[in-house]
Every structure is written in structure tokens, then in C-alpha cells.
Amino acid sequence: MIALARPQYGEENPNAWKPAGPGDLRGPCPMMNTLANHGFIQRDGRNITRETAIAGLNAGLNFAESLATIMFDQALVANPEPNSTFFTLDMLNRHNVLEHDASLSRADSIFASPSNVNTSTANAFNATVFAETTSYWTSDTLTPLMLANSKLARQITSRKENPEYAFSTTTEEFSLGEVAAPIIAFGSLEDGTVSRELVTYFFENERLPEELGWTKKNQSIALTEITGVTTIIRAATNLFTGGAANGTSAHTGAKRSLHGF
Numbered sequence: 001m002i003a004l005a006r007p008q009y010g011e012e013n014p015n016a017w018k019p020a021g022p023g024d025l026r027g028p029c030p031m032m033n034t035l036a037n038h039g040f041i042q043r044d045g046r047n048i049t050r051e052t053a054i055a056g057l058n059a060g061l062n063f064a065e066s067l068a069t070i071m072f073d074q075a076l077v078a079n080p081e082p083n084s085t086f087f088t089l090d091m092l093n094r095h096n097v098l099e100h101d102a103s104l105s106r107a108d109s110i111f112a113s114p115s116n117v118n119t120s121t122a123n124a125f126n127a128t129v130f131a132e133t134t135s136y137w138t139s140d141t142l143t144p145l146m147l148a149n150s151k152l153a154r155q156i157t158s159r160k161e162n163p164e165y166a167f168s169t170t171t172e173e174f175s176l177g178e179v180a181a182p183i184i185a186f187g188s189l190e191d192g193t194v195s196r197e198l199v200t201y202f203f204e205n206e207r208l209p210e211e212l213g214w215t216k217k218n219q220s221i222a223l224t225e226i227t228g229v230t231t232i233i234r235a236a237t238n239l240f241t242g243g244a245a246n247g248t249s250a251h252t253g254a255k256r257s258l259h260g261f
């Protein structure tokens with residue numbers, strides 16, 4: 001390690017981890033915060049353009065340009081200015097734009113003080129919320145079922161405690177991607193498992209788990225890989241216990257025709 005650290009040549013690793021300093025912007029996304037903490041995107045969290053998002057997601061996680069472009073374009077809505085060409089990590093905090101209730105590691109924005117709603121303070125890592133999530137992560141290797149269980153639990157808790165709880169079909173789609181995300185960055189794209197140690201380290205420190213032996217994937221990650229893992233997670237969120245998926249009872253058939261599908 002010391003031999004690789006190259007300070008003797010006067011070169012600092014430009015992607016060494018450093019937490020946000022005063023004035024740096026952060027948001028609700030543990031990975032964008034992480035990429036900023038490593039300097040893969042701007043350390044100050046400002047002026048994230050298509051070019052810098054593509055470069056950062058590629059250098060940090062080996063995301064393909066095509067995938068990073070889609071993600072960037074979807075995120076531009078976070079900037080309240082129409083036709084803008086950048087966003088900041090702070091803009092990602094705007095509630096019910098991209099940020100939503102029932103996050104795995106953040107409290108719902110209703111629980112923030114009024115002056116803090118839509119800020120990184122409201123959407124900072126929250127140990128109490130994350131403890132609920134990790135209580136469903138019951139083995140060293142996380143399975144899609146454990147990850148799905150933790151998300152469903154967060155949704156139920158928020159629905160119970162938050163009188164303004166909102167969770168739309170769009171939120172559902174984003175959430176499936178977010179639950180899949182730790183698998184994509186740190187786990188197996190084939191079976192959807194991932195080391196609990198790597199994932200908890202990442203959430204708690206907003207740092208890539210290099211010191212635990214993680215390295216970025218050799219394989220370039222494109223939309224196909226995301227869709228594959230998201231499909232595994234979607235299946236794992238289903239609350240049925242298996243058996244005849246289409247139902248064998250007259251009741252099931254009647255209900256389906258009633259709803260027209």
C-alpha cells in the first residue's frame with residue numbers, strides 16, 4: 001500500500017477521500033456524495049454538467065457513457081431553472097422532485113425543521129433510519145430479498161408516521177433503482193447479492209470501500225446491467241410467497257378480470 005501511495009514522487013492521489021468541507025454542497029444520494037468526496041465529480045458539489053457526470057461515473061464506477069448520459073438527463077429536472085445544463089448536489093434535495101420519502105438512509109423531509117426542508121441537512125445520513133434498514137440485513141451477504149425487505153419496511157414505517165407520505169409509481173421506479181444501486185456498485189450483477197460490510201461502510205462513510213478490498217468493476221456498466229438487477233429487486237419486493245403465480249382459485253380469476261388485466 002505504501003509503495004502504491006506515491007507521495008515520494010510528489011503526486012497526491014487526486015481521488016483520495018476527503019469529507020465535505022465548509023461551503024461544499026451535498027445531497028440525498030450517498031453515491032453522488034461519495035463521488036464528490038473522492039473528487040470524481042467536483043468536490044464542492046457544484047456545477048455538475050453532462051461531461052463531468054459522464055467522466056465521474058466512468059472513473060469512479062466504470063459506468064458507460066450511454067448510461068451516465070441517461071442518468072444525467074433525468075437529473076436535470078433538479079435544477080429549477082428551465083433549460084439548464086447543470087445541477088448541484090444541493091438541488092437534489094428538493095423534496096418530491098427526485099428526492100422522496102421512505103429512503104433507506106435518510107429521514108422523510110417532513111421530519112426536518114421547516115427551514116431545513118430541501119437541504120442537505122434534511123437529507124444527511126440518518127443513523128436511526130439506517131438502523132431500521134439494516135435490521136433486515138440479516139447475514140454477511142445481502143440477498144435481493146433482504147434489500148427488498150428493508151425498503152418495504154421503510155415504506156410501511158413512513159406510511160405510518162408521515163401524514164404527508166407520498167410514494168408514486170415514479171417513486172417506485174426510482175426506488176427500485178436505488179435498492180439495486182449498491183449491488184451494481186459493490187455486488188454481483190448475476191445473482192444480486194452483495195457484501196453487507198461493503199454496503200454499510202459505503203452508506204455510513206460516503207466513501208468507496210477500497211480499504212475493505214473493493215475495486216471498481218472491470219466490466220463496463222450500461223443500462224442492460226441496471227435493468228437486470230432492477231428486475232431481480234422488483235421480483236423480490238413481491239409479497240406473495242410463491243406457488244401458483246397466476247392463481248388457481250376462482251377468486252383470483254374473478255379479481256383479475258374485474259380490474260381488467
Ligand code: HEM
Pocket residue numbers: 028029030031032053057061071072075092093098099100101102103104105106178179181182184185
Ligand atoms: C446522475 C447520477 C445520480 C443522481 C442525479 C442521483 C440522485 C439521487 C437522488 C436525488 C436520490 C434521493 C432519493 C431518496 O430520497 O432516497 C438518490 C438516492 C440514492 N442513490 Fe443516487 N443518483 C445518481 C447516481 C447514483 C449511483 C451511480 C448510485 C450507485 C450505484 C446511486 C445510489 C443511490 C442510492 C443507494 C440511493 C438511496 C439512498 C437511500 O435510500 O437512503 N446513485 N440518488
Ligand SMILES: [Mg+2]
Pocket residue numbers: 028099100101102103106107108
Ligand atoms: Mg429521501
